[in-house]
Amino acid sequence: MTTTTVTTTTPTAARVVDAVKVYGSGDTSVRALDGVSVDFPVGRFTAIMGPSGSGKSTLMHCAAGLDTLTSGTAHIGDTELSSLDDRRLTLLRRDRVGFVFQSFNLVPTLTVAENITLPLDLAGGKGDPEWVDALIDVVGLRDRLHHRPSELSGGQQQRVAVARAFAGQPDVVFADEPTGNLDSRSGGEVLGLLGRTVRQTARTVVMVTHDPVAAAHADEVVFLADGRLVDRMESPTADKVLDRMKAFEVPS
Numbered sequence: 608m609t610t611t612t613v614t615t616t617t618p619t620a621a622r623v624v625d626a627v628k629v630y631g632s633g634d635t636s637v638r639a640l641d642g643v644s645v646d647f648p649v650g651r652f653t654a655i656m657g658p659s660g661s662g663k664s665t666l667m668h669c670a671a672g673l674d675t676l677t678s679g680t681a682h683i684g685d686t687e688l689s690s691l692d693d694r695r696l697t698l699l700r701r702d703r704v705g706f707v708f709q710s711f712n713l714v715p716t717l718t719v720a721e722n723i724t725l726p727l728d729l730a731g732g733k734g735d736p737e738w739v740d741a742l743i744d745v746v747g748l749r750d751r752l753h754h755r756p757s758e759l760s761g762g763q764q765q766r767v768a769v770a771r772a773f774a775g776q777p778d779v780v781f782a783d784e785p786t787g788n789l790d791s792r793s794g795g796e797v798l799g800l801l802g803r804t805v806r807q808t809a810r811t812v813v814m815v816t817h818d819p820v821a822a823a824h825a826d827e828v829v830f831l832a833d834g835r836l837v838d839r840m841e842s843p844t845a846d847k848v849l850d851r852m853k854a855f856e857v858p859s
């Protein structure tokens with residue numbers, strides 16, 4: 608069964624519509640997403656910002672098909688995720704979505720080169736060798752290809768994770784606090800890399816962060832508070848984002 612393609616003027620790499628996520632039930636239930644609708648356009652680097660507990664990771668996990676919504680819909684391209692059975696969802700995550708996590712999540716026994724092509728190997732193919740080769744230069748790891756992750760700095764490890772996320776030319780790469788474990792210089796390199804990859808290859812990145820400096824690398828910032836989308840900002844700067852965030856702070 609295939610879904611019909613609907614032509615829209617602005618193609619969307621990923622979106623959620625009326626997304627509600629409730630964890631648990633009864634007195635202890637938490638409404639982590641409270642009716643969020645947001646789209647992530649193709650070729651754009653979007654940052655999701657908001658205070659701790661505002662639902663950023665939940666939104667990312669549900670948009671990426673790592674978790675399911677309580678109500679509402681999540682879409683990758685034109686595919687509505689709840690219409691997929693487990694097998695198709697696994698294939699979609701493997702073939703159309705890339706992930707970068709705070710903790711790098713590299714396989715320690717594999718070399719840099721093997722880590723980068725791991726998703727392609729799991730898919731039983733070689734992908735596009737020219738794309739992978741170009742990616743190695745974009746992330747600046749050509750002279751480290753035969754090293755193990757333990758022989759790399761944190762920033763270098765995260766650059767491997769970024770290359771791995773893009774290796775299969777996914778529709779969208781989701782990154783949850785990708786610079787959370789890095790010092791500001793390595794973090795800046797990884798953010799610059801994400802931005803360059805989006806702009807040079809017209810790929811789509813959605814990044815969760817609570818750091819205004821990190822958010823300023825994005826084309827647009829969407830702000831969450833208490834599980835709701837409260838604002839969007841085009842062409843963000845760290846100062847503008849910081850000012851917007853201050854408005855959320857609860858006086859203690």
Ligand SMILES: Nc1ncnc2c1ncn2[C@@H]1O[C@H](COP(=O)(O)OP(=O)(O)OP(=O)(O)O)[C@@H](O)[C@H]1O
Pocket residue numbers: 630631637638639657658659660661662663664665666817
């Ligand atoms: N698996 C879970 N079970 C129960 N509650 C959860 C679960 N995951 C998240 N929550 C709750 O949902 C709300 C949103 O959590 P989420 O992790 O999405 O926030 P966040 O914006 O990513 O926060 P942070 O900046 O601290 O990472 C929080 O109140 C959190 O405690």
Ligand SMILES: [Mg+2]
Pocket residue numbers: 663664665815
């Ligand atoms: Mg989080």
